[in-house]
Amino acid sequence: MERSAIDPITLEIWWSRVVAIADEAATTLVRTAFSTIIRESNDYCVVLLNAVGETIAECRAGIPAFAAIMGVMTRSVLAKYPVGTWQPGDCVITNNPWIATGHLPDVAMVTPIFREDVLVGFCATAAHVPDIGGTPNMGVTELISEGVLVPPIRMYRAGERNDDMLNLFLSNVRLPDQVLGDLNAQIAAHDVCRRRALEFLSDTGNADFTALSAAVQAKAEKVMRLAIAAIPDGVYRSEMRADGVEGQETVIACAITVAGDSMTVDYSGSSPQVQHGINCTINYTTAYTIYPIKILLDPQTRRNHGSYAPIQVVAEHGSILNAKFPAPVMARHLTGHLLSCAVYQALAEALPDRVIADSGGSPALRVQFAGRGPDKEPFSLILFASAGMGASARADGLSTTAFPSNSGGGSIEALEVTAPLLFNKKEYRTDSGGAGRHRGGLGQDIEVQNIAGSPLRVALLGDRERNPALGVLGGRPGELSRVVFDDGTKASLKSVRALAADGRVTLSFAGGGGFGSPGKRATEAIASDITNGFITPERALDDYGFHLGARTDAE
Incomplete structure (x- = not known):
């Protein structure tokens, strides 16, 4: 079917169903994982992608920013293992921070979805394992000390597990049973995603995901572009300071350029990369820039590859937001999480009622x-x-x-x-x-x-x-x-x-x-805060000039 032939009601039903596929696979991952990092803290992501590595549907739990990385990661894997080399039962894993989600403990997986010997899509996951070896602390000055680096490599080939690779990997982590349990949970999630995706194609009469992928991506991109276009054209700036390491503060300089229905977020002028693990790869920087923009401008539309197309993220190579290999990146969130603050402070002038x-x-x-x-x-x-x-x-x-x-x-x-x-x-x-x-x-x-x-x-x-x-x-x-x-x-x-x-x-x-x-x-809000123990009477007096015995606005 051409995308124009998918009527709105059918598109809504199909779109909901493929998102449900990602959610069911994510539930499988959570319920079969061994470590509390996944089971209790939701440090994972599951996505369904088309045959060229673009996301169609992303799970709604887990770490939402990771979803923006999954397509980039899959396309990087496809550069090493082209589409024509894949077989049913393959599984490629990697934790390379410049390919996957930005630091070594996050293990990413990609598996193919075949229908009648034709490759129709992929499933990709990322999950934070409980240990990755190495000596993770702020004294580490290069990536190799932070743990085991796994380049894109086949963990399974045509359904056969690569035990030599797996044994080498597990011999270099402190909790091999838990790590293997989490890897197997990811495999289980991929199997659920594959089976449900094939059921969807069979039930709907689609040969592949080409038409649906184009339709949902076009819708998501259109809504995001309309939201950007509603912001007055201009350049909006902010600057954030972080504690850094050993007393050396780091700076995030943010310039957001809105031009019509597109947006560029430029971090030029931010601190250079450092010899400690607070550096970010550009994948991570992009993900934690796009996600806060997405929920600010378009919180309702389901995320996919189209949501990210109107936004470009730029950072100088060798900066703390686009570090060069082999920079340490273990604690990259200490820099990357601040990007939401930089983005919202910059856009406060244009969108004061929304940031x-x-x-x-x-x-x-x-x-x-x-x-x-x-x-x-x-x-x-x-x-x-x-x-x-x-x-x-x-x-x-x-x-x-x-x-x-x-x-x-x-x-x-x-x-x-x-x-x-x-x-x-x-x-x-x-x-x-x-x-x-x-x-x-x-x-x-x-x-x-x-x-x-x-x-x-x-x-x-x-x-x-x-x-x-x-x-x-x-x-x-x-x-x-x-x-x-x-x-x-x-x-x-x-x-x-x-x-x-x-x-x-x-x-x-x-x-x-x-x-x-x-x-x-409002004075009644201050009085309520005191009653509930959220603030002390002393702080109410200092911050608001409020005396506990004063009349409230409601009175």
Whole structure:
């Protein structure tokens, strides 16, 4: 069928169904994965692509920004393994940061979908495995120290597993059983995607995905172009500062040019790449630029290759946003997550009623606990917990909500079963949201106790230690992040510390920035915040000039 022959009702039904295919495959991945990073924290992505490696449908859970990378990754794999070389039952994997999602722990897979010996599409996934070897810390100065680098290589060929490759890979990670379990979960997700895709073609009478792919991509591109065209032409700028490493701040310079129905985001002038793992590959930079623009301008249309076509992302080669191989990139999120803030601060002038203030979790604070449990078996757990989101023109920022990563915190019970840790406290962090007409979302305080019976390693990867989440249009910044051990010492958010047996550490996550002048906040909202414990009376007086006994606007 030609795309013009697909009537609107049929297109809506078919489009919904292919998205459901990606969602079902994603559910399979989550329910069969071994590690809590996938099962509890949703650090994965699943997409269905056409025969040339362009996304048709993307799962709606997981890490949404990764979806923008999956097509680029698949087309890179096809450059090594051209379309004519694929067979049913093939599977190519890679974790090359310049091909896949930007750092080594994310393993990407691509498998073909054949119908009657004709290649009609691909399924691609990316998932964060619990260990990738190496010595991941901020002292690492090159990629090779961060873990095992896997170039695009066939894990399966015509249904036969490449055990030699797999054994070599698993011999270089600390948790081979968990890693293999997660790889097998990805394989299971691919099988579900393949079977459901073939069922779709059979049920609809389509020979392949050519017509549907063209139709949904054209629709997504058209809507995005209309949204861009509604912004006045011009150049919109911002500059963000991050804590950097060893006291050397990094700068993100952002210039967004709107010309008709297209947009260019140029990061020229940003800091050069550094000898620590906060560098980004251009894939990652592009993904975390396009995603916040997509949800700002067109939050309703289902994402696919067409959504990204009107937006070009530029960064100087050798900069912190387009690092050269073999730069370390382990903690690339500490730079990449800030791009949403840079984009929204730049567009605040043009779209003041739609942007949000900086989020405390942009970038996210990640904490890895590793060591040996009471049974002397090794364990490794990465805590994915959320900070406060920035406020908007319509409402206060969401508290303890991940943005822009969409990763989940997971249940405490599941984490405690997996690792010899006891979570003594997990609660909202009072006074952490930035003041404004609308208050920034609250961060949280988490106290973790080591019950392993021996010291553990605590690796901290965070920012917002000196540069808070900024407010917008007069809103004030949120509170900074901090980590305090039970001896009273504060730890750098880019450090590795030992946690003694029975020792405790308190992790305080940053608050989001406020929106608008604090003087315009409704007094009943301030009184409600005090009643709910979101702010103290002292902070209400300092930020808003509000006395607890004063009459509210509602009264």
